[in-house]
Amino acid sequence: MQTIQEYIATHKNRFIEELIDLLKIPSVSADTAYSQDVLNTADAIMESLKKAGCDKVELCETPGYPIVYGEKIIDKSLPTVLVYGHYDVQPADPIDLWDSPPFSPVIKKTAIHPEGAIFARGACDDKGQMYMHVKALEYMTSQGNLPCNVKFMIEGEEEVGSESLAWFVPRNTEKLANDVILISDTGMIANDIPSITTGLRGLSYVEVEVTGPNRDLHSGLYGGAVANPINILSKMIASLHDENNHITIPGFYDKVEELSREERDEMAKAPFSLEEYKKALDIDAVYGEKDYTTNERNSIRPTLDVNGIWGGYTGEGAKTVIASKAYAKISMRLVPNQNWEEITELFKSHFESIAPAGVKVKVTPHHGGQGYVTPIDNIGYQAASKAYQETFGVTPIPQRSGGSIPIVALFEQELKSKTILMGFGLNSDAIHSPNEHFGVWNYLKGIETIPYFYKYFTELSK
Amino acid sequence: MQTIQEYIATHKNRFIEELIDLLKIPSVSADTAYSQDVLNTADAIMESLKKAGCDKVELCETPGYPIVYGEKIIDKSLPTVLVYGHYDVQPADPIDLWDSPPFSPVIKKTAIHPEGAIFARGACDDKGQMYMHVKALEYMTSQGNLPCNVKFMIEGEEEVGSESLAWFVPRNTEKLANDVILISDTGMIANDIPSITTGLRGLSYVEVEVTGPNRDLHSGLYGGAVANPINILSKMIASLHDENNHITIPGFYDKVEELSREERDEMAKAPFSLEEYKKALDIDAVYGEKDYTTNERNSIRPTLDVNGIWGGYTGEGAKTVIASKAYAKISMRLVPNQNWEEITELFKSHFESIAPAGVKVKVTPHHGGQGYVTPIDNIGYQAASKAYQETFGVTPIPQRSGGSIPIVALFEQELKSKTILMGFGLNSDAIHSPNEHFGVWNYLKGIETIPYFYKYFTELSK
Numbered sequence: 001m002q003t004i005q006e007y008i009a010t011h012k013n014r015f016i017e018e019l020i021d022l023l024k025i026p027s028v029s030a031d032t033a034y035s036q037d038v039l040n041t042a043d044a045i046m047e048s049l050k051k052a053g054c055d056k057v058e059l060c061e062t063p064g065y066p067i068v069y070g071e072k073i074i075d076k077s078l079p080t081v082l083v084y085g086h087y088d089v090q091p092a093d094p095i096d097l098w099d100s101p102p103f104s105p106v107i108k109k110t111a112i113h114p115e116g117a118i119f120a121r122g123a124c125d126d127k128g129q130m131y132m133h134v135k136a137l138e139y140m141t142s143q144g145n146l147p148c149n150v151k152f153m154i155e156g157e158e159e160v161g162s163e164s165l166a167w168f169v170p171r172n173t174e175k176l177a178n179d180v181i182l183i184s185d186t187g188m189i190a191n192d193i194p195s196i197t198t199g200l201r202g203l204s205y206v207e208v209e210v211t212g213p214n215r216d217l218h219s220g221l222y223g224g225a226v227a228n229p230i231n232i233l234s235k236m237i238a239s240l241h242d243e244n245n246h247i248t249i250p251g252f253y254d255k256v257e258e259l260s261r262e263e264r265d266e267m268a269k270a271p272f273s274l275e276e277y278k279k280a281l282d283i284d285a286v287y288g289e290k291d292y293t294t295n296e297r298n299s300i301r302p303t304l305d306v307n308g309i310w311g312g313y314t315g316e317g318a319k320t321v322i323a324s325k326a327y328a329k330i331s332m333r334l335v336p337n338q339n340w341e342e343i344t345e346l347f348k349s350h351f352e353s354i355a356p357a358g359v360k361v362k363v364t365p366h367h368g369g370q371g372y373v374t375p376i377d378n379i380g381y382q383a384a385s386k387a388y389q390e391t392f393g394v395t396p397i398p399q400r401s402g403g404s405i406p407i408v409a410l411f412e413q414e415l416k417s418k419t420i421l422m423g424f425g426l427n428s429d430a431i432h433s434p435n436e437h438f439g440v441w442n443y444l445k446g447i448e449t450i451p452y453f454y455k456y457f458t459e460l461s462k
Numbered sequence: 463m464q465t466i467q468e469y470i471a472t473h474k475n476r477f478i479e480e481l482i483d484l485l486k487i488p489s490v491s492a493d494t495a496y497s498q499d500v501l502n503t504a505d506a507i508m509e510s511l512k513k514a515g516c517d518k519v520e521l522c523e524t525p526g527y528p529i530v531y532g533e534k535i536i537d538k539s540l541p542t543v544l545v546y547g548h549y550d551v552q553p554a555d556p557i558d559l560w561d562s563p564p565f566s567p568v569i570k571k572t573a574i575h576p577e578g579a580i581f582a583r584g585a586c587d588d589k590g591q592m593y594m595h596v597k598a599l600e601y602m603t604s605q606g607n608l609p610c611n612v613k614f615m616i617e618g619e620e621e622v623g624s625e626s627l628a629w630f631v632p633r634n635t636e637k638l639a640n641d642v643i644l645i646s647d648t649g650m651i652a653n654d655i656p657s658i659t660t661g662l663r664g665l666s667y668v669e670v671e672v673t674g675p676n677r678d679l680h681s682g683l684y685g686g687a688v689a690n691p692i693n694i695l696s697k698m699i700a701s702l703h704d705e706n707n708h709i710t711i712p713g714f715y716d717k718v719e720e721l722s723r724e725e726r727d728e729m730a731k732a733p734f735s736l737e738e739y740k741k742a743l744d745i746d747a748v749y750g751e752k753d754y755t756t757n758e759r760n761s762i763r764p765t766l767d768v769n770g771i772w773g774g775y776t777g778e779g780a781k782t783v784i785a786s787k788a789y790a791k792i793s794m795r796l797v798p799n800q801n802w803e804e805i806t807e808l809f810k811s812h813f814e815s816i817a818p819a820g821v822k823v824k825v826t827p828h829h830g831g832q833g834y835v836t837p838i839d840n841i842g843y844q845a846a847s848k849a850y851q852e853t854f855g856v857t858p859i860p861q862r863s864g865g866s867i868p869i870v871a872l873f874e875q876e877l878k879s880k881t882i883l884m885g886f887g888l889n890s891d892a893i894h895s896p897n898e899h900f901g902v903w904n905y906l907k908g909i910e911t912i913p914y915f916y917k918y919f920t921e922l923s924k
Contacts, residue, residue, distance in 0.1 A: 030779040032778075091775075091781060094678075097678075159781075160780060205780045213744065217743075221865055221889075223793075224765030224795065230771050231768050235699075237693060239700070283688060284820065285818075286688060287687075297687040298687040303681075305690045307774050307783050307785075309773050309776075311772075312791070317828070318828045331782055359749075367780060401682070404682050431680055432782065433783075434678065
């Protein structure tokens, strides 16, 4: 029997090639032009699960893209790990900012990744991180040392709100029954500072439309005399934060958990250099809610960001037009205890109430999800912590993430089990951005660490 | 000798046919596909000026499309009228919204034009209104009653910014020397309420770019911790107006002419129904600077409007991104005495100064022009007023327009003469829009009125 380290040494080139093949399929779930590619990716994942040793693999139909399900049940009396991941990716726009085509993966060395990183849309989020689990399973089944049962549930709509998964999970609670859920769709602090995400923010994502006059107008003849939807939208957006960058929506903070000074002091121990943070983003100052640090602002505090805005003439040159309509996409990151549907309703009422006479406002909720916390005394957390200690040689740091995986709260509600977020990506991996990449070292380190999680989780479950 | 009324009765069918021939040539200056048509139109105008009795007609080369120049000098001791117009037209897009092809003129009756209107691109703006002057000259030369000298300057780039004219005028001040400039490129209130445009607004048009982090970021991981360029741009735009909708740029109003209560009362006599105005635009309220009426807001007051805004994800569905950059196109309509270059500079300094730490701001001026006013005690205005009284039977109303014709301020600067804006079109003529048209009655009324202007201007000049 080979150790995981020996197995990786033998097969690492193939592991990389297989991931590259997967990254070549542009599985952009947000754009229907890619729907066949999304389906083809699901097929490829099915094949890979079969090859990795799953006994039963199936494509589960949903109202949207199918969910790939696979399982290997070795003994019903043993614990069951449910692996969740997603095979869809973010849109690649803006394409012209990519140094190489987003769906033609290339391996390049960077300062942080001296052993090379794979550059492609989805390299880290989440094809690379999801595929680590497939390869870890391949190792365990090939060597006959899988210590427990395993189920895979890989969806194709994570980047557009996981609606079909939310439909699927409550209808398949028996099939999905498990003792712990394992996800690699987050990051860690640094390659020498592993961390485990213990908290996720919730999300409420809405689109707003402001309509002024019933048609585009000449700005000379009408300028100054009618409400300009772009000016009004800007004003409404601006009013959503006060001078301390608190969000002004009434009731928004009512259920926000206030951390104690002790907890905040504990968090503040995570290594963080504000200078390096600013330098990496090329900004001369950070910006955010008064009386909170950068790491608090993006983890334990709720936020409101405009993700897109458009209206009027946006082509070359000048056009003196007052647009009839202006639009924005706005998302709010929520903290545990904030209910996303309630927050969406608060946003909608407030936004409609601040519209001045002269415009009409429409708020359309896109999607959302609850925040989530895993306590560090949970045996899943402890098994993960021991696994990292094996392969990184240090104890990982528990960390609240600013991101959202709304489905995690749903898992807890429907499947009654806790989720362990073992992420191996880095903040600098540019997920959702041009030039997304995933370190080869990180990819292989994930494959190496995962089998230890199975081992310790099974032992701690006894 | 025939009166102008007799002459029109004899020749009106030919006048209409000649205009229709001119409208058949698609002289779209914005699209190089039509460049030969633009040149052919210039040739046609040359021919028409020769036939109308000009002694000297020439095509003046410029860096762009040529300027058609014609003159009839009868006595150097008499005053000289310079007629300005343009032979180019706006693009016809969106073509599919036209009820008949834009360059196949047809005459149809409408509620406002019971005697029929000519439907074609350029029918009103400006071929029809410009050609009235050619036909009025034809009348005066054919009857030997031209009372003064006349010069024509008809350009081919008005719809794309008159750059070649701005090059031509300062180089030909002697050739263009005149006592008054006459333009028909504006409108009047109604066929039974003639009006003369006495003021035009200036313009400063800029593009702004706000840069935050050096790349698009995941809004979960960075949301709340860095300045979001779209939120910041919205906030900066919102801050450009105060709670009374005054513009907050320091110094912006310093040179704004404050009209007396009497002048404002005079303006307020123009017929205007706020209910109809709101109904036509499908808005439940107007919006604008406190303490000014709608007609004041869009004529005697400077304004600031966002003409376009964009940034982040604007496609279908949702993307949780913090954009690296956000952009807006912003224009300010200026009133007489405000210098557009000074205002552009004030905007730039102010906009840069209000950028918070964490973003970089770039302001790029696009173009601009000065505002303009003709005092109603000017003899050109008085001559025009008497001419309208002759042919309409009522005294025309002096009216400030919210629009801009930047070249008019240049004429005053370079040629030291005032411009009289005798427009015969109506707001409902759909200039720059599908189904542009010009009433046959308006066309003939213009031809009838213009010779009286020459008569009274010459008399008042004595």
